Amino acid sequence: MREDDAHARCTPDRDAGLCSDRRALLVPCPAAGQAKDFHRKSSLLWLSRFYSWGLVQYGGRRMEILMTVRKIASICTMGANASALEKEIGPEQFPVNEHYFGLVNFGNTCYCNSVLQALYFCRPFREKVLAYKVQPRRKESLLTCLADLFNSIATQKKKVGVIPPKKFISRLRKENELFDNYMQQDAHEFLNYLLNTIADLLQEEKSQERQQNGKVVQNGGGGGGSGSHTGEAESAEKNQQTWVHEIFQGTLTNETRCLNCEAVSSKDEDFLDLSVDVEQNTSITHCLRGFSNTETLCSEYKYYCEQCRSKQEAQKRMRVKKLPMILALHLKRFKYMDQLHRYTKLSYRVVFPLELRLFNTSGDATNPDRLYDLVAVVVHCGSGPNRGHYITIVKSHGFWLLFDDDIVEKIDAQAIEEFYGLTSDISKNSESGYILFYQSRD
Numbered sequence: 001m002r003e004d005d006a007h008a009r010c011t012p013d014r015d016a017g018l019c020s021d022r023r024a025l026l027v028p029c030p031a032a033g034q035a036k037d038f039h040r041k042s043s044l045l046w047l048s049r050f051y052s053w054g055l056v057q058y059g060g061r062r063m064e065i066l067m068t069v070r071k072i073a074s075i076c077t078m079g080a081n082a083s084a085l086e087k088e089i090g091p092e093q094f095p096v097n098e099h100y101f102g103l104v105n106f107g108n109t110c111y112c113n114s115v116l117q118a119l120y121f122c123r124p125f126r127e128k129v130l131a132y133k134v135q136p137r138r139k140e141s142l143l144t145c146l147a148d149l150f151n152s153i154a155t156q157k158k159k160v161g162v163i164p165p166k167k168f169i170s171r172l173r174k175e176n177e178l179f180d181n182y183m184q185q186d187a188h189e190f191l192n193y194l195l196n197t198i199a200d201l202l203q204e205e206k207s208q209e210r211q212q213n214g215k216v217v218q219n220g221g222g223g224g225g226s227g228s229h230t231g232e233a234e235s236a237e238k239n240q241q242t243w244v245h246e247i248f249q250g251t252l253t254n255e256t257r258c259l260n261c262e263a264v265s266s267k268d269e270d271f272l273d274l275s276v277d278v279e280q281n282t283s284i285t286h287c288l289r290g291f292s293n294t295e296t297l298c299s300e301y302k303y304y305c306e307q308c309r310s311k312q313e314a315q316k317r318m319r320v321k322k323l324p325m326i327l328a329l330h331l332k333r334f335k336y337m338d339q340l341h342r343y344t345k346l347s348y349r350v351v352f353p354l355e356l357r358l359f360n361t362s363g364d365a366t367n368p369d370r371l372y373d374l375v376a377v378v379v380h381c382g383s384g385p386n387r388g389h390y391i392t393i394v395k396s397h398g399f400w401l402l403f404d405d406d407i408v409e410k411i412d413a414q415a416i417e418e419f420y421g422l423t424s425d426i427s428k429n430s431e432s433g434y435i436l437f438y439q440s441r442d
Contacts, residue, residue, distance in 0.1 A: 085160050088410045094159060095397040101153045102406035104164040107182040110405055112169065114390035115191050117403040118376035118437055120150060121394040122326050128243045130154060142194070143201050145171040162406040187378050187390050188273075188330045188435055195244055195272050202242035248272045251322035253362050256297075258305040260312040268321060273328035273435075281423060283351040284329065284436065285359070292319050292360035319362040323370045327356075327438040334385040343385050347430035349421040352377070354413075356438050372438035379419050380434040391431075393419065 085100060103113040119125050133147035145168040152163055173180040176193060241249070254267045276287040294317045297303045303314035331350060334343045354374045361368040375395050382388015391404045393416065400416065402409045421432040 085408055085410060089399070097154075098159070098397065099153050099156050100160045100396070100401060100408050101156065102162045102403060102408045104162060104166075105405040106164075106166065106169050108184045109165075109169055110390040111185045111187040111190055112172065112179075113165070113405050114378045114392040114403070115187050115194065115435070116146075116149070116165065116168075117392040117394060118378050118435070119194075120153065121376050121396055122247075122437055122439060123375075124247050124325060124439070126150060126154075128247070138205070140171065141201055142168070142171050142175055143198050146194075146198070160408060184386050184388070186334075186385055187380070188275075191273065191328070191378075191435060195248060199242050199244040202244065203240065206240060206242075244272070245270075247325050248328060249322075250274075250320060250324035250327070252318055253321040254316060254318050255362070256303055256314050256316040258303065258308060258312050258314050261305060261307045263305060263307040265306070273330050275330040275332055278331050278333060278346055278348050278350050280348040282348070284353065284356065287331070287350065288329075288358060288360050292317055319360055319365075320358055321362045321365055323358060323361070323365065323367050323440070325440050326375075327358075327372055327440075329436040329438065331432075331434055331436070333380065333432060333434060345380070345383050345385070345388075345430070345432070347383075347422045347432050349423050350433065351420050352433055352436050354416075367442075370440050370442060372440050374436065375439045376437040377416075377419060377433045378435040379431050381429070381431045383429045388429075390434075 086094065103116065105113060129143075129147050129150045132143065133151045137144065149163070149165050149168050156163075175197070178193075179185055179190070249270050249272055252269050252271060254269065255264060256266070257264045274288075274291070276284075276291045278287060279290070294315050297314045297316060302311035303316070304310070305312045305314070329352075333346045333348075335346055336342070337344050352374065356372040356374070357369065358372075373395070377393045379391045379393065380388060381391060391402060393400055393402050393411065395401075400411050400413055402411050402415075419431050419433045422430045
């Protein structure tokens, strides 16, 4: 085994699409004073090496066998891991009615596990999902499965442990063929799909309720105007927000100023997360400023000005008009390299603060001084989008935890710096912040 493979915290497999996690098949005894972090620096073969080898060489049946081995290994280690976590937090400091549960990996589902853990510790989102659980149940959906999973975690008698999100994963694979395989997927794509799917389900349910209420009114003697009322209701429903929008949705305004007549036009668009470009040795604030940099439209890209009634040079910029309750920031770490004919990872060092205030807001922003606290970070480990591993760090009741599939650890706040990225070598393996979740204080 190469030395860099032996000591890597997350060792990406060379075969594209395979996730290699950090769990060792055999666990060595740590040296004195190194117990806390020893399993992440183990020099033995990773269990997932066997899992990945089986997937490539033999497929189906071999996958089933090795997934069983993986689950057995998870069961064998969960007791020790859970016990250590409880001891480290301490019975007096352990938050009341809080639970810290790892999630079983069902074959490259770390992209899913990492996002689910981040969302679980976004308290407004968790509360809405748990509230949905107690409502009268309709047919099974991705949201009902998510509610069952969150409820299973929240109602556990034990404080720590491991839960298999089997029902949720099965539903996800049924609904979207993109996730119906054992290949590594992109955590940001999954987050987008999940939030939009939940929002669509909630809107559909509200639409059905509105239609049922309309039938009741009509049967009760609502009169001949029911058709127009139904049309108005459908139009209103189309623009009606769900709690997904209440939590994650913000609004951008695209301002364009004609350099000939100085007329300014603006167009608003909503977002559930912001994707920002990354540069070496910068910060999130710098990335957000870059997102809102003024761009000059000239030559073949001239802007058609309604006032001038002709194409003119113009300047445009994107600014935040409405700040969301939870700001999800996606760092665009994967770039297509023409010479390589594939995407590669930008492991640039990008500092993300524990507190954040946006400065790229528009003049008419509704809450421009909103202050955010970092509550979760989805971290990509590896060198490319289709290989590597995902983990999550979350803040809960004043301390930080690291979730690596079924493993849960308490970490120091200073350890967050490990996930900023590297100061050089864009293709080198790294553990880099990929999706940041900031929650507003108000």
